[in-house]
Amino acid sequence: MSDGNVVMEEAQTGDSLHYLSDEQVQQGIEAMFFAYRGFTHDPDRILATMAYGRAHHRAIHFIARSPSTTVNNLLGILGVTKQSLNRVLRTLVQDGLVESRVGENDKRERHLRLTDAGARLERQLSDAQRARVRDAYRNAGPDAVSGFRTVLEAMMEPDLRRKYHAIGEQDP
Amino acid sequence: MSDGNVVMEEAQTGDSLHYLSDEQVQQGIEAMFFAYRGFTHDPDRILATMAYGRAHHRAIHFIARSPSTTVNNLLGILGVTKQSLNRVLRTLVQDGLVESRVGENDKRERHLRLTDAGARLERQLSDAQRARVRDAYRNAGPDAVSGFRTVLEAMMEPDLRRKYHAIGEQDP
DNA sequence: CTTGGAATGTCAACAAAGCTGACATATTAT
């Protein structure tokens, strides 16, 4: 819990690295845990009333964000196996929420987009989540939001950070 | 995606609420998703080599943080059913990583604490996670860290925010 | 034009970790 590491740093630099103490780091870890629970709470509550789960929400979210994305691209973003994603996508396509089009250039690829019904569900699912994040932003203020995003970015795995930045760009 | 809501706010207050735009909120949602993946990446990698999973890590983490906590308290923190937690605790006690003592005042309660072996595993599991968070903190700087924690707190469900603050205090 | 590899889909089997419901056992509180 308290190896001499941080103590040495503090001895070297005084109190300026207080935010790097084990206790501060530990509290940050716990804050991530509890905040993520809040983060998923609202969509989970809605999904519990349907035949869908969090995996469906994730797929719907990123299809909405990157229309015409391919299955392979989605696999890279979500970090699950194709079998796992395919089970989710199959139900969404069957239920008419997602459309799977054969690629024009490369006909092996399937390009995914939400149908109108899918977009409606996406809206419903994400509205509560957006509201929560927006409220948190409003309460915290712009400087805190900036720091929030800076730390989150620094916490990502490098390849996921690249994917994070690629979302919403021209050619992902 | 862009209901007129935010546009109205921006019309009212100018650009000061830019950080509340749907696009900013959406990016924050995705940052949470990707960052949480990084957050769990290191312990998950270690756990994959053992017979334990993320649920064991969570139990071990909070037992380490709140020694002598009761099962009921842990249930409230983790937000799972007693059956689910019990399955995890049973293996940890059987494997000699967690000790379960009958309460002194109230003998219905079981007070949980890590054994030496459990503390060693906790250290191993959490070291990588702490290192990642500490590196993220270091790269982001103290102001960003402050904002990070402010937004995370604002994102929590109120009852979990209370539990978050109660951890590490005298009488949880 | 054949062939290797890539992208996708699908089947089967399995595991982790959540859930509900029911029930048992101590122990404490009323």
Add this chain to the structure above:
DNA sequence: ATAATATGTCAGCTTTGTTGACATTCCAAG
């Protein structure tokens, strides 16, 4: 005495992840 609390346990189910194997389709390299 009786009710409520804290815990443990059994059985069964669901979601979501995993591997492994195999088929199809198609692009690209030879």
